[in-house]
Amino acid sequence: MTPTRLLLPLSLLLLAPASVLAQRPANELGRVMILEYHKIDYPEGRWTRTPENFRADLQRLWEKGYRLVALNDVLDGKINVPAATTPVVLTFDDSSPGQFRYLEKNGAVEVDPESAVGILEAFAREQPEFGLKATFYVLPAADPPNRLFNQPAYEGRKLQYLVSRGFEIGNHTLWHANLSHYPEETVRKQLAAAQERIQRHVPGYRPRTLALPMGAYPREIGWAVRGTVNGTAYQHDAILMVSGGAAPSPFSKQFDPLRLPRIQALESELAYWLGHFDRHPHERFVSDGDPLTVAVPKRKKDEVKNPLPSGLRVVERE
Numbered sequence: 001m002t003p004t005r006l007l008l009p010l011s012l013l014l015l016a017p018a019s020v021l022a023q024r025p026a027n028e029l030g031r032v033m034i035l036e037y038h039k040i041d042y043p044e045g046r047w048t049r050t051p052e053n054f055r056a057d058l059q060r061l062w063e064k065g066y067r068l069v070a071l072n073d074v075l076d077g078k079i080n081v082p083a084a085t086t087p088v089v090l091t092f093d094d095s096s097p098g099q100f101r102y103l104e105k106n107g108a109v110e111v112d113p114e115s116a117v118g119i120l121e122a123f124a125r126e127q128p129e130f131g132l133k134a135t136f137y138v139l140p141a142a143d144p145p146n147r148l149f150n151q152p153a154y155e156g157r158k159l160q161y162l163v164s165r166g167f168e169i170g171n172h173t174l175w176h177a178n179l180s181h182y183p184e185e186t187v188r189k190q191l192a193a194a195q196e197r198i199q200r201h202v203p204g205y206r207p208r209t210l211a212l213p214m215g216a217y218p219r220e221i222g223w224a225v226r227g228t229v230n231g232t233a234y235q236h237d238a239i240l241m242v243s244g245g246a247a248p249s250p251f252s253k254q255f256d257p258l259r260l261p262r263i264q265a266l267e268s269e270l271a272y273w274l275g276h277f278d279r280h281p282h283e284r285f286v287s288d289g290d291p292l293t294v295a296v297p298k299r300k301k302d303e304v305k306n307p308l309p310s311g312l313r314v315v316e317r318e
């Protein structure tokens with residue numbers, strides 16, 4: 001290949017992302033994807049993404065202008081990503097080993113670079129602007145291999161590490177109980193005891209969100225929202241389902257934190273939704289770069305929820 005033939009495609013590649021970003025007008029009423037991963041392992045399957053494919057997902061999101069945000073920050077309306085980029089939330093259910101593995105090497109312990117945490121950290125070192133955020137919905141009393149990432153000696157150390165790195169821990173019940181099957185007392189015990197087990201390792205940590213095992217709500221949603229059992233008080237500011245597509249903007253009247261939809265991170269679903277937002281860019285949340293303003297198209301200003309989280313103000317655009 002001659003140098004000139006190489007030069008043209010390369011320069012086009014380099015120019016493309018910036019020009020694409022510049023054309024994207026701010027729309028902070030657009031939808032936000034909350035992606036739901038299960039196993040990071042082999043082989044690829046219905047509930048499994050390989051480490052290579054997970055890494056490729058991060059690359060695709062990065063190239064298409066998505067940036068990681070913490071779910072708790074979305075709930076608080078604190079979306080701090082650069083102008084023309086789109087927030088995306090990563091969630092990991094069931095605390096399986098490939099999500100977070102430690103390797104013992106010469107007497108020291110390190111995060112397995114092939115586990116989800118290791119892959120996320122490596123990607124954030126390469127592209128710091130992408131961010132390093134995710135929520136882990138862990139199972140403190142499931143049978144192996146789903147009990148707190150399946151390395152009993154490191155259970156506490158892992159939960160502490162996640163919190164110290166700015167990741168979030170969420171409630172997923174004690175052992176993946178289908179909450180639609182149980183009476184109130186059992187539902188509440190599952191939620192309070194899961195939190196209490198997490199707090200044994202990370203004192204004072206409050207899991208602010210609940211991912212429903214199998215997406216099953218208890219008979220009364222209030223049982224899952226707040227309560228106290230044996231002195232452990234729980235309160236969930238959001239409840240996540242297992243499907244439902246992209247979520248409404250947290251600034252939209254349609255945003256219902258107790259029924260947050262997610263997108264399962266399978267190749268088919270990811271391809272569908274990334275393609276959807278490529279074809280319908282006006283549906284996508286696009287930041288104006290200012291975390292204190294909510295930029296909305298003028299014709300959509302009636303769709304902004306009222307009140308907004310304190311400190312935020314609406315800016316209309318044509």
Ligand SMILES: [Zn+2]
Nearest residue numbers: 093094213214
């Ligand atoms: Zn689950």
